[in-house]
Amino acid sequence: MTYNDFNFDLFGDYKQPNIDSSLKLPLCLVLDNSGSMSIRTKSTRGSIVKIDELNSNxxxxxxxxxxxxxASKICDLCIITFGGRVNLVTDYNLVENISPFRLVAGGNTPLGEAVGLAIDLLNKRRDHYIENGIEHYKPIMLIMSDGEPTDSYIESARRCSEKVSRKELKVYPVGIGTDFREDILQEFSPLINPKRITDMAGFVRLFELLSRSTSNPTDDSIDKWFNEDI
Amino acid sequence: MAIVFIEESCFLAPGFINLLENLVNDGSLIYVEQQIEQTITNLKAQNRFKEAYIIEGYLDILESLAVLKKITTNSYFDFSHFDRVIKQNQNLSVLILTQKESVYKNVLDLKNKYKHVAIARFSQNLIYWDDNSNDALDAFYLDNDQYINKVDIENLDYVYSPKYGHLCLDKRKTFKGGEGILYPTYNNQLCKLYFKDHQTYVNFKKLNAMLEIDIHNPFINWPKDILFYKNDFVGYLMDEVKAAESLDVLRINAFKGYNIFERYLISYNLLLNIDYLHKRNIIVGDLKLDNILIKSPEEVYLVDCGSCQIGDFACNVCHPEYTKRVYTADELKQKLRTVEDEYYPINKIIFEILIGKNPNYNRYSGEVDIENKNNFYFPLDLSEIKEYTGELYMWRGLSERMRTFFYYYFKENKITYLSEWINELELYIKNAQAMKIKGER
Known part of the structure; x- marks a missing residue:
């Protein structure tokens, strides 16, 4: 039969699933706002207050x-901070629904708990996508920290690393300044080495490339930047 | 005595009857595609009665002579059954006759496998198909571009067009792309101003060549003039398509506002535009959703055509999601693409319009598997589907031939050329309209 051989309503109003977009890019920012982020850091190109740079970018x-x-339609943004306690700034959502906020530095560095929460929320979001027939690009997680975790991070690192190895997640680990533990960040990211940023230009470049990925998830400029030597 | 497989369009070649007579007199067995009757029905449905009756007449004669055999090839994509026939008759020479390059490519494996298999087309005489080299041809390219002064376009307020004079740039709504920035003018035109690395002598020469081609298709947004700033080349001018939506946005919005039938119309009209260019040896090159604007299902525009590949001027840009071959930056400038390269974006875009999903969509993980462009999760055999989800429902709604076209393209890279795609969509649309009228009576 040349024409479709069943009752296929070509002319009726197509019943739209109850979704805001048929395609999504889940992006999760796991950001350090511990006390050390308020310290002014000197670099070869001047000094910066890390939390201010983070807020601005x-x-x-x-x-x-x-x-x-x-990007405004496909980017599903989730922001989690860790400084003293883990704070869910926003669960996966369109940016138009996110209220303005300002991160304040303080407390210790519970990185493990923050990444654990990020993975739980990502799993929940993926279930939502599958249930509603929404396609999504590979989820992206940006982990930024300037110090050593103060909690037990090993289980979270294992879960995160497993997801990356199963190609279910892309993790971009970023160390701010010179005091972060590169070896620990590496445990969360078996494929991409941690990138160190020490100045304003580093922050700007990172967030520029991340922005580009939100409008074109197949653009690999950010991967190339991470592969450049520190 | 030989085994001869005839692809149906050969029957329509003038003088073919003489060859057929010789083959039959030599005692050859004639094989045709199992579904050839369906092709005849389709031709009649498209009011192509002459062609339908010619093929029908030949089949009647061959049948009455008891030399006709029918064999399944899945619309000329899968020759495994014919392969078995060849194996069982190793002592007989085999001739495959086809007028279509796509079919030639699909049977090439048989020619490579067996020495006694020949593939030919017919035009007064037998003409044997040649193996085409797949090496990409060199583009016109200059390593050291000394003819162009580079201009910083972001600070310009006006540009000069030899045809339209000085044009003020409306900087309130600009769009930044990979090659440059688009600025509307105040008279419904658009200026595309190139970034410095695209202000090249090659682009200047290419635009000159483009202006010499007559494009009389209102849905192809062809360059209208070259733009200068104080005698320096900065870009080109084109019409602005107003009140239209980008296909990219429509796709993300799950085609809200359009019914399924209208999506078939959009696909059909888009393919007509691409075919219009291909027939003039123009390759779109940067074919992607945001270069397609929709005003209505009948008004589908191809925009940003300044990047098209014409002659030996390459298309310098590509979108990684809409290209199968991975191009380096140098390759984009120095190598020409083939028409076959264009079939990846064509198939992907038509699939996305008709199915609403990426061809690499994995319904189990919900993810677009962009790293593995050969992974295609839609079955040819519908009985394999146990539970219908939205995209499978749409997949089932395609005609059987369309499913075959997609399946063999994404699984085995076997191309269905535009003429066949257009025919099939036209037939589907006509049938759907006829059924609608019948249902309304």
Whole structure:
């Protein structure tokens, strides 16, 4: 039969699933806002207050996504901070639904708990996508820290690393300044080595490339940048 | 005596009857595709009665002479059954006759496997198909571009077009792309101004060549003039398509506002535009969803055509998701793409419009498997589907031939050329309209 051989309503109103977009890019930022982030860091190109740089660049990222016609529809953004306690700033959501916020530095560095929460939320989100027939690109997780974790991180690192190895997640580990533990960040990311950023230019470049990925998830500029020598 | 497989379009070649007569007199067995009757029915449905009756007449004669055999090839994609026939008759020479390059490519494996298999087409005489080299041809490229002064386009307020004079740039709504920035003018035109690394002598020459081609298709947004700033080449001018939506946005919005039938119309009209260019040896190159604008299902525009590949001027850009071959930056500038390269974005885009999902969508993980472009999770055999989800429902709604076209392209890289795609979509649309009218009566 040349025409479709069953009752296929070509002319009726297509019943849309109850979704805001048929395609998603889950992006999770796991950000350090422990006390050390408020310390001014000296670099070869001047000094920066890390938490201020972080705030300014996260805001730029959100504005980029808001203003890009594609990124604003597909980017599902989740932000988790860890400074004293783990705080879910926003669960996976469109940026238009995210209220303005400002991160304040303080407390210790519970990195393990933060990544654990990020993985739980990602699993929940993936279930939501599958149930609703929403396609998604490989989820991205950015882990930024300037120090050593103060909690037990091993189980979270194992879960995270397993997901990366199963190709279910892309992790970009970033160490800020010179005091972070590269070997520990590496445990979360078996495929991509941690990138160190020490100055304003590093922050700007990282968030620029991340922004580009939100409008074009197949753009590999961020991978190339991570593979460049520190 | 020989075994001869005839692809149906050979029957329509003038003078073919003489060859057929010789073959039959030599005692040859004639094989045709099992579904050839369906092809005849389709031709009649498209009011192509002359072609339908010619093929029907030949089949009647061959049948009455008891030399006709029918064999399954899945619309000329799968020759495994014919392979068995060859194996069982090793002592007989085998001739495969086809007028279509796509079929030639699909039977090439048989020619490579058996020495006594020949593939030919017919035009007054037998013409044997040649193996085409797959090496990419060199593009016109200059290593050291000394003819162009580079201009910083972000600070410009106006540009000059030899045809339209000075044009003020409306900087309130600009769009930044990979090659440059798009600025509307105040008279419904768009200026594409290249970034410095695309302000090249090659691009300047290419645009000159483009302006010499007559494109009389209102849905192809062809360059209208070259733009200068104080005598320096900066870009080109084109019409602005207003009140249209990008296919990219439509796709993300799950085609809200369009019914399924309209999505078939969009696909059909898009393919007509691409075919229009291919027939003039123009390759779109940067074929992707955001270069396609939709005003209505009948008004489908191809935009940003300044990057098209014409003659030996390459298309310098590509979108990694819409290309199968991975191009380095140098390759993009120095090598020409083939029409076959264009079939990846064509198949992907049509699939996305009709099914609403990426061809590499894995329904079990929910993920787009962009790293493995050969992974295709939609079955040819519908009985394999146990539970229908949205995209499988849409997949089932395609005609059997369309499912075959997609399946063999994504699984085995076997191409169905545009003429066949267009025919099939046209037939589907006509049948759907006829059924609608019948249902309304």
């Amino acid at each position: 996260v805001e730029k990222l959100i504005n980029y996504i808001k203003n890009d016609p594609k």
